Amino acid sequence: MQLLYYIFLTGLGFVMVYPLVWLLFASFKSNSEIFGSIHLLPKEYVWDSFRKGWEGSGQYTFGTFFLNTFILVIPTVVFTVASSLLVAYGFARFTFPLKKLFFALMISTLFLPAAVTVIPRFMLFGQFGWLNSYYPFIVPALCGGGPFFIFLLIQFLRGLPKELDESAKMDGGHSFTILIRILLPLSKAALFSAGIFQFIWTWNDFFGQLIYINSIKKFTISLALRMSLDVAASVEWNRVLAMSLAAMIPSVLLYFFAQKYFVEGIATTGLKG
Template sequence: MSKKVFGNVFSYAILIIIGVIMCYPLIWMFFASFKTNSEIFAGVRLLPQSFSFEAFRYGWRGVGGNTYSKFFTNSFLLVAPTTILTVITSALVAYGFARFEFRGKKILFTILLGTLMLPNAILIIPRYTIFRDLNVIDSYYPFYLMAAFACYPFFTYMLVQFIRGLPRDLDEAAYIDGCGSFGILVRILLPLLKPALFSAGLFQFLWTYNDYFNSLIYISSIKKYTVSLALRMTMDSEATTAWNSIMAMSCLVVLPVVILFFFCQKYFVEGIATTGLKG
Protein backbone atom coordinates (compact mmCIF):
# COMPACT_ATOMS: atom_id res chain seq x y z
CA MET A 1 0.00 0.00 0.00
CA SER A 2 1.45 3.34 -1.05
CA LYS A 3 1.98 6.13 1.44
CA LYS A 4 -0.69 8.25 -0.27
CA VAL A 5 -3.35 5.51 -0.03
CA PHE A 6 -2.39 4.75 3.57
CA GLY A 7 -2.57 8.45 4.42
CA ASN A 8 -6.06 8.74 2.90
CA VAL A 9 -7.31 5.63 4.73
CA PHE A 10 -5.87 6.88 8.01
CA SER A 11 -7.38 10.35 7.53
CA TYR A 12 -10.84 8.97 6.76
CA ALA A 13 -10.64 6.58 9.70
CA ILE A 14 -9.83 9.46 12.06
CA LEU A 15 -12.67 11.56 10.60
CA ILE A 16 -15.13 8.69 10.98
CA ILE A 17 -14.12 8.15 14.61
CA ILE A 18 -14.44 11.87 15.38
CA GLY A 19 -17.80 11.99 13.57
CA VAL A 20 -19.15 9.05 15.58
CA ILE A 21 -17.97 10.63 18.84
CA MET A 22 -19.64 13.94 17.95
CA CYS A 23 -22.88 12.29 16.81
CA TYR A 24 -23.08 9.80 19.68
CA PRO A 25 -25.09 12.12 22.00
CA LEU A 26 -27.71 12.50 19.25
CA ILE A 27 -27.72 8.76 18.61
CA TRP A 28 -28.10 8.05 22.33
CA MET A 29 -30.91 10.62 22.60
CA PHE A 30 -32.76 8.95 19.71
CA PHE A 31 -32.65 5.47 21.24
CA ALA A 32 -33.35 6.82 24.75
CA SER A 33 -36.67 8.16 23.49
CA PHE A 34 -37.83 4.54 23.06
CA LYS A 35 -36.80 3.50 26.58
CA THR A 36 -38.62 3.77 29.88
CA ASN A 37 -37.43 6.21 32.51
CA SER A 38 -35.95 3.45 34.65
CA GLU A 39 -34.21 1.86 31.66
CA ILE A 40 -32.47 5.14 30.80
CA PHE A 41 -30.71 5.19 34.18
CA ALA A 42 -30.26 1.42 34.45
CA GLY A 43 -27.01 1.30 32.48
CA VAL A 44 -25.06 2.44 29.46
CA ARG A 45 -26.76 0.11 26.99
CA LEU A 46 -27.55 1.96 23.77
CA LEU A 47 -30.44 -0.06 22.33
CA PRO A 48 -33.70 -0.32 24.29
CA GLN A 49 -35.04 -3.69 25.40
CA SER A 50 -38.18 -3.00 23.37
CA PHE A 51 -39.15 -0.13 21.10
CA SER A 52 -42.13 1.83 22.38
CA PHE A 53 -43.61 5.07 21.04
CA GLU A 54 -45.33 5.83 24.33
CA ALA A 55 -42.81 8.59 25.13
CA PHE A 56 -43.67 10.39 21.87
CA ARG A 57 -47.39 10.14 22.53
CA TYR A 58 -47.05 11.29 26.14
CA GLY A 59 -44.56 14.06 25.36
CA TRP A 60 -46.60 15.48 22.47
CA ARG A 61 -49.34 16.47 24.92
CA GLY A 62 -47.10 19.35 25.98
CA VAL A 63 -47.81 21.60 28.95
CA GLY A 64 -50.45 24.11 30.00
CA GLY A 65 -53.05 22.60 27.68
CA ASN A 66 -50.87 23.32 24.64
CA THR A 67 -49.53 20.45 22.54
CA TYR A 68 -46.23 20.50 20.71
CA SER A 69 -48.06 21.18 17.46
CA LYS A 70 -48.82 24.61 18.96
CA PHE A 71 -45.21 25.11 20.02
CA PHE A 72 -43.88 24.12 16.59
CA THR A 73 -46.34 26.53 14.98
CA ASN A 74 -45.16 29.29 17.32
CA SER A 75 -41.54 28.57 16.41
CA PHE A 76 -42.38 28.83 12.71
CA LEU A 77 -44.24 32.12 13.26
CA LEU A 78 -41.18 33.47 15.06
CA VAL A 79 -38.37 32.06 12.93
CA ALA A 80 -39.71 32.47 9.37
CA PRO A 81 -40.42 36.25 9.40
CA THR A 82 -37.27 36.94 11.45
CA THR A 83 -35.10 35.04 8.96
CA ILE A 84 -36.68 36.65 5.89
CA LEU A 85 -36.47 40.17 7.33
CA THR A 86 -32.86 39.63 8.41
CA VAL A 87 -31.78 38.53 4.93
CA ILE A 88 -33.56 41.44 3.23
CA THR A 89 -32.39 44.23 5.52
CA SER A 90 -28.85 42.88 5.86
CA ALA A 91 -28.54 42.77 2.07
CA LEU A 92 -29.78 46.37 1.76
CA VAL A 93 -27.42 47.71 4.43
CA ALA A 94 -24.49 45.70 3.07
CA TYR A 95 -25.16 47.05 -0.43
CA GLY A 96 -25.03 50.59 0.91
CA PHE A 97 -21.72 50.06 2.69
CA ALA A 98 -20.11 48.13 -0.16
CA ARG A 99 -21.14 50.22 -3.16
CA PHE A 100 -21.86 53.80 -2.05
CA GLU A 101 -19.73 56.64 -0.72
CA PHE A 102 -21.36 58.95 1.82
CA ARG A 103 -20.35 61.15 4.71
CA GLY A 104 -19.58 59.22 7.87
CA LYS A 105 -19.38 55.86 6.09
CA LYS A 106 -16.13 54.78 7.77
CA ILE A 107 -17.36 55.84 11.20
CA LEU A 108 -20.65 53.98 10.80
CA PHE A 109 -18.90 50.86 9.53
CA THR A 110 -16.51 51.02 12.49
CA ILE A 111 -19.49 51.23 14.83
CA LEU A 112 -21.00 48.24 13.03
CA LEU A 113 -17.83 46.24 13.61
CA GLY A 114 -17.75 47.40 17.23
CA THR A 115 -21.24 46.05 17.89
CA LEU A 116 -20.00 42.61 16.84
CA MET A 117 -17.80 42.59 19.93
CA LEU A 118 -20.55 43.49 22.41
CA PRO A 119 -21.80 40.60 24.58
CA ASN A 120 -25.50 39.94 24.22
CA ALA A 121 -25.98 40.42 27.98
CA ILE A 122 -25.08 44.13 27.64
CA LEU A 123 -27.88 44.69 25.12
CA ILE A 124 -30.65 42.81 26.92
CA ILE A 125 -31.73 45.56 29.35
CA PRO A 126 -31.70 48.47 26.83
CA ARG A 127 -33.58 46.39 24.29
CA TYR A 128 -36.10 45.20 26.86
CA THR A 129 -36.70 48.79 28.00
CA ILE A 130 -37.29 49.95 24.42
CA PHE A 131 -39.67 47.10 23.60
CA ARG A 132 -41.51 47.59 26.90
CA ASP A 133 -42.07 51.26 26.04
CA LEU A 134 -43.31 50.19 22.60
CA ASN A 135 -45.71 47.78 24.33
CA VAL A 136 -44.59 44.77 22.30
CA ILE A 137 -43.43 42.54 25.16
CA ASP A 138 -44.99 39.05 25.22
CA SER A 139 -45.10 38.90 21.44
CA TYR A 140 -42.80 38.09 18.54
CA TYR A 141 -42.49 41.74 17.51
CA PRO A 142 -39.18 42.32 19.35
CA PHE A 143 -37.59 39.71 17.08
CA TYR A 144 -39.32 41.12 13.98
CA LEU A 145 -38.23 44.68 14.78
CA MET A 146 -34.60 43.73 15.38
CA ALA A 147 -34.56 41.88 12.07
CA ALA A 148 -36.36 44.69 10.21
CA PHE A 149 -33.76 47.24 11.33
CA ALA A 150 -30.74 45.02 10.58
CA CYS A 151 -29.75 44.62 14.22
CA TYR A 152 -27.68 41.53 13.45
CA PRO A 153 -24.36 43.05 12.31
CA PHE A 154 -22.67 39.71 11.64
CA PHE A 155 -24.82 39.13 8.56
CA THR A 156 -24.34 42.68 7.32
CA TYR A 157 -20.57 42.35 7.65
CA MET A 158 -20.59 38.97 5.91
CA LEU A 159 -22.58 40.31 2.96
CA VAL A 160 -20.42 43.44 2.74
CA GLN A 161 -17.36 41.27 2.31
CA PHE A 162 -19.10 39.20 -0.34
CA ILE A 163 -20.30 42.23 -2.34
CA ARG A 164 -16.84 43.79 -2.22
CA GLY A 165 -15.56 40.66 -3.94
CA LEU A 166 -17.87 41.25 -6.92
CA PRO A 167 -16.38 43.41 -9.71
CA ARG A 168 -17.80 46.91 -10.06
CA ASP A 169 -17.76 46.44 -13.82
CA LEU A 170 -21.04 44.58 -13.44
CA ASP A 171 -22.64 47.62 -11.81
CA GLU A 172 -21.28 49.97 -14.45
CA ALA A 173 -22.49 47.78 -17.32
CA ALA A 174 -25.96 47.58 -15.78
CA TYR A 175 -25.97 51.34 -15.21
CA ILE A 176 -25.16 51.93 -18.89
CA ASP A 177 -28.06 49.65 -19.82
CA GLY A 178 -30.41 51.86 -17.80
CA CYS A 179 -30.54 50.16 -14.39
CA GLY A 180 -30.76 52.32 -11.31
CA SER A 181 -29.19 51.52 -7.96
CA PHE A 182 -32.08 49.34 -6.83
CA GLY A 183 -32.24 47.60 -10.19
CA ILE A 184 -28.54 46.78 -10.00
CA LEU A 185 -29.06 45.23 -6.58
CA VAL A 186 -32.10 43.18 -7.57
CA ARG A 187 -31.13 42.13 -11.09
CA ILE A 188 -27.35 41.87 -10.90
CA LEU A 189 -26.07 41.47 -7.35
CA LEU A 190 -28.77 39.42 -5.62
CA PRO A 191 -28.45 36.44 -8.01
CA LEU A 192 -24.70 36.46 -7.38
CA LEU A 193 -25.31 36.83 -3.63
CA LYS A 194 -27.43 33.68 -3.45
CA PRO A 195 -24.82 31.52 -1.63
CA ALA A 196 -24.15 34.23 0.96
CA LEU A 197 -27.87 34.91 1.40
CA PHE A 198 -28.54 31.22 1.96
CA SER A 199 -25.75 31.12 4.53
CA ALA A 200 -27.13 34.17 6.34
CA GLY A 201 -30.64 32.74 6.27
CA LEU A 202 -29.49 29.35 7.55
CA PHE A 203 -27.46 30.91 10.36
CA GLN A 204 -30.34 33.14 11.42
CA PHE A 205 -32.80 30.25 11.26
CA LEU A 206 -30.59 28.11 13.48
CA TRP A 207 -29.84 30.90 15.95
CA THR A 208 -33.46 32.01 16.28
CA TYR A 209 -34.85 28.48 16.38
CA ASN A 210 -32.39 27.45 19.10
CA ASP A 211 -32.60 30.72 21.03
CA TYR A 212 -33.79 30.12 24.56
CA PHE A 213 -32.62 33.18 26.47
CA ASN A 214 -34.16 35.93 24.30
CA SER A 215 -37.40 33.99 23.95
CA LEU A 216 -37.53 33.67 27.73
CA ILE A 217 -36.99 37.43 28.13
CA TYR A 218 -39.59 38.64 25.63
CA ILE A 219 -42.27 35.91 25.77
CA SER A 220 -44.22 35.17 28.94
CA SER A 221 -47.46 33.50 27.80
CA ILE A 222 -47.26 29.71 27.57
CA LYS A 223 -49.54 29.70 24.52
CA LYS A 224 -46.85 31.73 22.67
CA TYR A 225 -43.90 29.56 23.74
CA THR A 226 -41.49 28.21 21.16
CA VAL A 227 -40.16 24.64 21.26
CA SER A 228 -37.04 25.64 23.20
CA LEU A 229 -39.15 27.15 25.99
CA ALA A 230 -41.61 24.26 25.82
CA LEU A 231 -38.86 21.70 26.41
CA ARG A 232 -37.71 23.54 29.52
CA MET A 233 -41.28 23.93 30.73
CA THR A 234 -41.87 20.20 30.25
CA MET A 235 -39.01 19.48 32.65
CA ASP A 236 -40.53 21.76 35.31
CA SER A 237 -44.18 20.77 34.92
CA GLU A 238 -44.00 17.52 36.90
CA ALA A 239 -42.46 16.37 40.15
CA THR A 240 -40.80 13.42 38.41
CA THR A 241 -39.24 14.28 35.07
CA ALA A 242 -40.19 11.91 32.25
CA TRP A 243 -36.79 11.88 30.59
CA ASN A 244 -37.89 9.53 27.83
CA SER A 245 -40.54 12.06 26.79
CA ILE A 246 -37.96 14.86 26.97
CA MET A 247 -35.67 12.84 24.69
CA ALA A 248 -38.53 12.07 22.31
CA MET A 249 -39.52 15.72 21.98
CA SER A 250 -35.86 16.73 21.67
CA CYS A 251 -35.53 14.38 18.69
CA LEU A 252 -38.51 16.03 17.02
CA VAL A 253 -37.16 19.51 17.80
CA VAL A 254 -33.76 18.69 16.28
CA LEU A 255 -35.29 17.10 13.16
CA PRO A 256 -36.15 20.34 11.25
CA VAL A 257 -32.62 21.66 11.80
CA VAL A 258 -31.04 18.44 10.52
CA ILE A 259 -33.30 18.34 7.45
CA LEU A 260 -32.64 22.00 6.66
CA PHE A 261 -28.89 21.59 6.98
CA PHE A 262 -28.75 18.57 4.67
CA PHE A 263 -30.85 20.29 2.02
CA CYS A 264 -28.96 23.60 2.22
CA GLN A 265 -25.42 22.46 3.02
CA LYS A 266 -24.30 23.11 -0.58
CA TYR A 267 -25.21 26.80 -0.33
CA PHE A 268 -23.98 26.97 3.26
CA VAL A 269 -20.49 25.68 2.43
CA GLU A 270 -20.29 27.74 -0.76
CA GLY A 271 -21.34 30.92 1.01
CA ILE A 272 -18.84 30.47 3.84
CA ALA A 273 -16.04 29.52 1.43
CA THR A 274 -16.51 32.53 -0.85
CA THR A 275 -17.39 35.26 1.66
CA GLY A 276 -14.50 37.68 1.99
CA LEU A 277 -12.72 36.66 -1.20
CA LYS A 278 -11.87 39.56 -3.45
CA GLY A 279 -11.77 39.42 -7.24
Protein backbone atom coordinates in the same frame (compact mmCIF):
# COMPACT_ATOMS: atom_id res chain seq x y z
CA MET B 1 -0.48 7.23 6.60
CA GLN B 2 -3.71 7.50 4.66
CA LEU B 3 -5.14 4.61 6.70
CA LEU B 4 -4.42 6.50 9.94
CA TYR B 5 -6.10 9.55 8.43
CA TYR B 6 -9.29 7.60 7.69
CA ILE B 7 -9.24 5.98 11.12
CA PHE B 8 -8.95 9.40 12.76
CA LEU B 9 -11.81 10.84 10.70
CA THR B 10 -13.97 7.80 11.42
CA GLY B 11 -13.34 8.12 15.14
CA LEU B 12 -14.03 11.86 15.04
CA GLY B 13 -17.26 11.27 13.14
CA PHE B 14 -18.34 8.65 15.65
CA VAL B 15 -17.74 11.02 18.56
CA MET B 16 -19.86 13.70 16.87
CA VAL B 17 -22.71 11.41 15.81
CA TYR B 18 -22.95 9.23 18.93
CA PRO B 19 -24.85 11.81 21.08
CA LEU B 20 -27.54 12.01 18.39
CA VAL B 21 -27.78 8.24 18.13
CA TRP B 22 -28.00 7.98 21.92
CA LEU B 23 -30.72 10.64 21.93
CA LEU B 24 -32.73 8.63 19.42
CA PHE B 25 -32.57 5.35 21.35
CA ALA B 26 -32.96 7.01 24.76
CA SER B 27 -36.31 8.41 23.62
CA PHE B 28 -37.55 4.80 23.60
CA LYS B 29 -36.26 3.96 27.09
CA SER B 30 -37.94 4.23 30.47
CA ASN B 31 -36.60 6.58 33.15
CA SER B 32 -34.99 3.76 35.09
CA GLU B 33 -33.16 2.48 32.02
CA ILE B 34 -32.00 5.94 30.92
CA PHE B 35 -30.25 6.54 34.25
CA GLY B 36 -29.47 2.95 35.20
CA SER B 37 -27.98 1.45 32.05
CA ILE B 38 -25.05 2.37 29.82
CA HIS B 39 -26.28 0.23 26.92
CA LEU B 40 -27.20 2.07 23.75
CA LEU B 41 -30.14 -0.11 22.73
CA PRO B 42 -33.18 -0.29 25.04
CA LYS B 43 -33.99 -3.59 26.71
CA GLU B 44 -37.69 -2.76 26.49
CA TYR B 45 -38.92 -0.21 23.99
CA VAL B 46 -41.39 2.48 25.09
CA TRP B 47 -43.20 3.08 21.81
CA ASP B 48 -45.58 5.86 22.89
CA SER B 49 -42.96 8.44 23.95
CA PHE B 50 -43.32 10.50 20.76
CA ARG B 51 -47.11 10.42 20.82
CA LYS B 52 -47.44 11.35 24.49
CA GLY B 53 -44.63 13.88 24.22
CA TRP B 54 -46.43 15.54 21.29
CA GLU B 55 -49.70 15.62 23.22
CA GLY B 56 -48.00 17.36 26.15
CA SER B 57 -49.30 17.56 29.68
CA GLY B 58 -51.38 20.75 29.43
CA GLN B 59 -54.00 22.31 27.18
CA TYR B 60 -51.52 22.90 24.34
CA THR B 61 -49.80 20.26 22.24
CA PHE B 62 -46.31 20.53 20.81
CA GLY B 63 -47.95 21.24 17.45
CA THR B 64 -48.88 24.65 18.84
CA PHE B 65 -45.33 25.28 20.00
CA PHE B 66 -43.90 24.22 16.63
CA LEU B 67 -46.30 26.59 14.86
CA ASN B 68 -45.35 29.44 17.23
CA THR B 69 -41.69 28.81 16.52
CA PHE B 70 -42.21 29.00 12.77
CA ILE B 71 -44.27 32.19 13.19
CA LEU B 72 -41.34 33.71 15.04
CA VAL B 73 -38.47 32.29 12.97
CA ILE B 74 -39.63 32.78 9.38
CA PRO B 75 -40.22 36.57 9.50
CA THR B 76 -37.06 37.02 11.54
CA VAL B 77 -34.98 35.15 8.95
CA VAL B 78 -36.54 36.91 5.96
CA PHE B 79 -36.23 40.40 7.44
CA THR B 80 -32.68 39.75 8.69
CA VAL B 81 -31.45 38.65 5.28
CA ALA B 82 -33.28 41.43 3.41
CA SER B 83 -32.20 44.28 5.70
CA SER B 84 -28.63 42.97 5.98
CA LEU B 85 -28.37 42.89 2.19
CA LEU B 86 -29.56 46.47 1.88
CA VAL B 87 -27.07 47.73 4.47
CA ALA B 88 -24.24 45.66 2.99
CA TYR B 89 -25.06 47.00 -0.47
CA GLY B 90 -24.70 50.54 0.79
CA PHE B 91 -21.32 49.87 2.38
CA ALA B 92 -19.96 47.81 -0.51
CA ARG B 93 -21.07 49.92 -3.47
CA PHE B 94 -21.53 53.53 -2.33
CA THR B 95 -19.32 56.30 -0.99
CA PHE B 96 -20.79 58.63 1.63
CA PRO B 97 -19.49 60.86 4.45
CA LEU B 98 -18.13 59.10 7.53
CA LYS B 99 -18.47 55.73 5.82
CA LYS B 100 -15.41 54.26 7.57
CA LEU B 101 -16.60 55.54 10.94
CA PHE B 102 -20.04 53.98 10.54
CA PHE B 103 -18.47 50.74 9.37
CA ALA B 104 -16.16 50.70 12.41
CA LEU B 105 -19.11 51.35 14.74
CA MET B 106 -21.06 48.56 13.11
CA ILE B 107 -18.18 46.11 13.47
CA SER B 108 -17.57 47.17 17.06
CA THR B 109 -21.04 45.95 18.04
CA LEU B 110 -19.81 42.41 17.32
CA PHE B 111 -17.60 42.70 20.40
CA LEU B 112 -20.44 43.91 22.62
CA PRO B 113 -21.64 41.10 24.95
CA ALA B 114 -25.31 40.35 24.42
CA ALA B 115 -25.94 40.44 28.18
CA VAL B 116 -25.04 44.15 28.26
CA THR B 117 -28.06 45.08 26.13
CA VAL B 118 -30.63 42.82 27.82
CA ILE B 119 -31.94 45.35 30.37
CA PRO B 120 -32.00 48.39 28.02
CA ARG B 121 -33.76 46.35 25.32
CA PHE B 122 -36.25 44.97 27.83
CA MET B 123 -37.10 48.46 29.11
CA LEU B 124 -37.35 49.87 25.58
CA PHE B 125 -39.60 47.09 24.32
CA GLY B 126 -41.68 47.40 27.47
CA GLN B 127 -42.32 51.06 26.72
CA PHE B 128 -43.38 50.11 23.18
CA GLY B 129 -45.77 47.50 24.60
CA TRP B 130 -43.99 44.67 22.81
CA LEU B 131 -43.45 42.34 25.75
CA ASN B 132 -45.10 38.93 25.48
CA SER B 133 -45.02 39.19 21.69
CA TYR B 134 -42.66 38.35 18.84
CA TYR B 135 -41.97 42.00 17.98
CA PRO B 136 -38.69 42.17 20.00
CA PHE B 137 -37.29 39.62 17.54
CA ILE B 138 -38.95 40.59 14.26
CA VAL B 139 -38.69 44.40 14.34
CA PRO B 140 -34.92 44.56 15.07
CA ALA B 141 -34.42 42.07 12.24
CA LEU B 142 -36.27 44.46 9.95
CA CYS B 143 -34.15 47.43 11.05
CA GLY B 144 -30.68 46.37 9.97
CA GLY B 145 -30.46 42.62 10.49
CA GLY B 146 -27.25 41.98 12.37
CA PRO B 147 -23.62 43.15 12.08
CA PHE B 148 -22.35 39.61 11.53
CA PHE B 149 -24.53 39.09 8.46
CA ILE B 150 -23.87 42.59 7.19
CA PHE B 151 -20.13 41.94 7.37
CA LEU B 152 -20.47 38.62 5.53
CA LEU B 153 -22.51 40.17 2.75
CA ILE B 154 -20.17 43.14 2.44
CA GLN B 155 -17.28 40.76 1.91
CA PHE B 156 -19.22 38.93 -0.77
CA LEU B 157 -20.44 42.04 -2.62
CA ARG B 158 -16.94 43.50 -2.67
CA GLY B 159 -15.85 40.42 -4.57
CA LEU B 160 -18.33 41.06 -7.38
CA PRO B 161 -16.90 43.23 -10.18
CA LYS B 162 -18.20 46.79 -10.24
CA GLU B 163 -18.26 46.62 -14.03
CA LEU B 164 -21.61 44.87 -13.63
CA ASP B 165 -23.02 47.98 -11.97
CA GLU B 166 -21.53 50.29 -14.59
CA SER B 167 -22.96 48.22 -17.44
CA ALA B 168 -26.41 48.30 -15.87
CA LYS B 169 -26.20 52.08 -15.39
CA MET B 170 -25.31 52.52 -19.06
CA ASP B 171 -28.49 50.61 -19.90
CA GLY B 172 -30.52 52.98 -17.74
CA GLY B 173 -30.68 50.92 -14.58
CA HIS B 174 -30.78 52.64 -11.18
CA SER B 175 -29.34 51.46 -7.89
CA PHE B 176 -32.34 49.41 -6.82
CA THR B 177 -32.55 47.72 -10.22
CA ILE B 178 -28.86 46.79 -10.00
CA LEU B 179 -29.39 45.26 -6.58
CA ILE B 180 -32.52 43.28 -7.45
CA ARG B 181 -31.75 42.12 -10.99
CA ILE B 182 -27.96 41.72 -10.92
CA LEU B 183 -26.44 41.47 -7.44
CA LEU B 184 -29.28 39.59 -5.75
CA PRO B 185 -29.14 36.53 -8.06
CA LEU B 186 -25.35 36.45 -7.78
CA SER B 187 -25.56 36.63 -3.97
CA LYS B 188 -27.82 33.61 -3.59
CA ALA B 189 -25.16 31.48 -1.87
CA ALA B 190 -24.25 34.17 0.65
CA LEU B 191 -27.90 34.90 1.38
CA PHE B 192 -28.59 31.20 1.96
CA SER B 193 -25.69 31.07 4.42
CA ALA B 194 -26.98 34.07 6.34
CA GLY B 195 -30.50 32.64 6.35
CA ILE B 196 -29.37 29.24 7.65
CA PHE B 197 -27.34 30.83 10.43
CA GLN B 198 -30.22 33.06 11.48
CA PHE B 199 -32.74 30.21 11.29
CA ILE B 200 -30.69 27.94 13.55
CA TRP B 201 -29.84 30.70 16.02
CA THR B 202 -33.44 31.85 16.33
CA TRP B 203 -34.88 28.32 16.39
CA ASN B 204 -32.53 27.27 19.21
CA ASP B 205 -32.71 30.54 21.14
CA PHE B 206 -33.85 30.13 24.72
CA PHE B 207 -32.62 33.09 26.72
CA GLY B 208 -34.14 35.81 24.55
CA GLN B 209 -37.47 34.04 24.23
CA LEU B 210 -37.53 33.40 27.98
CA ILE B 211 -37.17 37.13 28.64
CA TYR B 212 -39.77 38.49 26.25
CA ILE B 213 -42.43 35.74 26.10
CA ASN B 214 -44.39 34.74 29.19
CA SER B 215 -47.70 33.44 27.82
CA ILE B 216 -47.85 29.66 27.37
CA LYS B 217 -49.95 29.93 24.22
CA LYS B 218 -47.09 31.88 22.62
CA PHE B 219 -44.30 29.58 23.82
CA THR B 220 -41.79 28.31 21.29
CA ILE B 221 -40.15 24.87 21.23
CA SER B 222 -37.30 25.92 23.49
CA LEU B 223 -39.63 27.30 26.16
CA ALA B 224 -42.00 24.34 25.85
CA LEU B 225 -39.19 21.86 26.45
CA ARG B 226 -38.16 23.77 29.54
CA MET B 227 -41.76 23.97 30.72
CA SER B 228 -42.15 20.20 30.37
CA LEU B 229 -39.56 19.83 33.13
CA ASP B 230 -41.58 22.00 35.52
CA VAL B 231 -45.23 21.06 35.07
CA ALA B 232 -44.96 17.47 36.27
CA ALA B 233 -43.79 16.14 39.60
CA SER B 234 -42.07 13.25 37.84
CA VAL B 235 -40.39 14.01 34.51
CA GLU B 236 -40.82 11.43 31.76
CA TRP B 237 -37.43 11.89 30.17
CA ASN B 238 -38.19 9.75 27.15
CA ARG B 239 -40.91 12.22 26.13
CA VAL B 240 -38.59 15.20 26.67
CA LEU B 241 -35.85 13.53 24.63
CA ALA B 242 -38.36 12.59 21.92
CA MET B 243 -39.52 16.19 21.56
CA SER B 244 -35.91 17.40 21.68
CA LEU B 245 -35.18 15.10 18.76
CA ALA B 246 -38.24 16.36 16.91
CA ALA B 247 -37.14 19.96 17.51
CA MET B 248 -33.85 19.24 15.75
CA ILE B 249 -35.46 17.96 12.55
CA PRO B 250 -36.23 21.34 10.84
CA SER B 251 -32.68 22.63 11.32
CA VAL B 252 -31.13 19.38 10.12
CA LEU B 253 -33.38 19.19 7.06
CA LEU B 254 -32.72 22.82 6.19
CA TYR B 255 -28.98 22.28 6.35
CA PHE B 256 -29.05 19.15 4.19
CA PHE B 257 -31.30 20.69 1.54
CA ALA B 258 -29.28 23.93 1.41
CA GLN B 259 -25.85 22.44 2.11
CA LYS B 260 -24.52 23.30 -1.35
CA TYR B 261 -25.36 26.99 -0.99
CA PHE B 262 -24.23 27.05 2.64
CA VAL B 263 -20.72 25.74 1.89
CA GLU B 264 -20.40 27.93 -1.19
CA GLY B 265 -21.57 31.00 0.73
CA ILE B 266 -19.15 30.46 3.60
CA ALA B 267 -16.26 29.97 1.18
CA THR B 268 -17.00 33.07 -0.87
CA THR B 269 -17.78 35.42 2.02
CA GLY B 270 -14.68 34.29 3.85
CA LEU B 271 -12.22 34.59 0.97
CA LYS B 272 -13.45 37.55 -1.03
CA GLY B 273 -12.75 41.18 -0.24
